[in-house]
Amino acid sequence: MTALRPAAFLDRDGTLIHDAHYLRDPALVRLLPNIAAPLARLRRAGYALVVITNQSGIARGLLTEQDYAAVRDRLDALLAEEGVTLDGSYHCPHEPARSGPCECRKPGTLLHRRAASDLALDVNRSLFIGDRFRDVAPALALGGRGILVPGVDTPSDEISRAEREATVARSLHDAVALVLDAEAS
Ligand SMILES: [Mg+2]
Numbered sequence: 001m002t003a004l005r006p007a008a009f010l011d012r013d014g015t016l017i018h019d020a021h022y023l024r025d026p027a028l029v030r031l032l033p034n035i036a037a038p039l040a041r042l043r044r045a046g047y048a049l050v051v052i053t054n055q056s057g058i059a060r061g062l063l064t065e066q067d068y069a070a071v072r073d074r075l076d077a078l079l080a081e082e083g084v085t086l087d088g089s090y091h092c093p094h095e096p097a098r099s100g101p102c103e104c105r106k107p108g109t110l111l112h113r114r115a116a117s118d119l120a121l122d123v124n125r126s127l128f129i130g131d132r133f134r135d136v137a138p139a140l141a142l143g144g145r146g147i148l149v150p151g152v153d154t155p156s157d158e159i160s161r162a163e164r165e166a167t168v169a170r171s172l173h174d175a176v177a178l179v180l181d182a183e184a185s
C-alpha cells in the first residue's frame, strides 16, 4: 500500500483569494499577495494542497454550482500561472438555516474526511489553515495542526481563541515556515 501523505487543508476566501463575498464571477478572482511561494514550498515538502470552502451562497441562491465551478477553475488557472497545482477542491453548498444542518460546512469535518479518503491523506500530520476559527477547528476534531492566518474579516475573539487552542501566524508564508523550519531542524 502507498504511504499516506499529509495535506494542507486551505480555506479559499480570505486565505488564498480576496474575499469578495458570495463570489460568482470568475473575472473577480484575485489571488492574495505572497501565497504562491509558500504553497509551492508545501508541495515540495510532500503536502497535498486541498481547498476546503464553505459556499453558503449556493443555498442562499446567490450563486449556482456552475458559478462555483467557474470560480474554482479560474483559481486553478491563476495558481497554475504561479506554478502551483492544487490536489483537490471541496465545497459545502449548504446554509444551516435554509438547507438544514450538514456535516460538511466547516467547522464540520466531512469534506476533510472525504478528501483524506479520495487522496490517501494522513489527517494527523495535516495542516488546517484559514482566516476564521472554523477553518482551524477541524484540527481539534481530526488531529493535525490548525493555523489561523488572520485577515481583514477575522474577528478578534477568533484570533484570541486560536492563540489558545491552535496557532496564529501573520501570513501564509509565516505559517508554512513555522511548520517546515521546525521539521527541518
Ligand atoms: Mg475565509
Ligand SMILES: [Zn+2]
Binding pocket: 092, 093, 094, 102, 103, 104, 105
Ligand atoms: Zn454542507
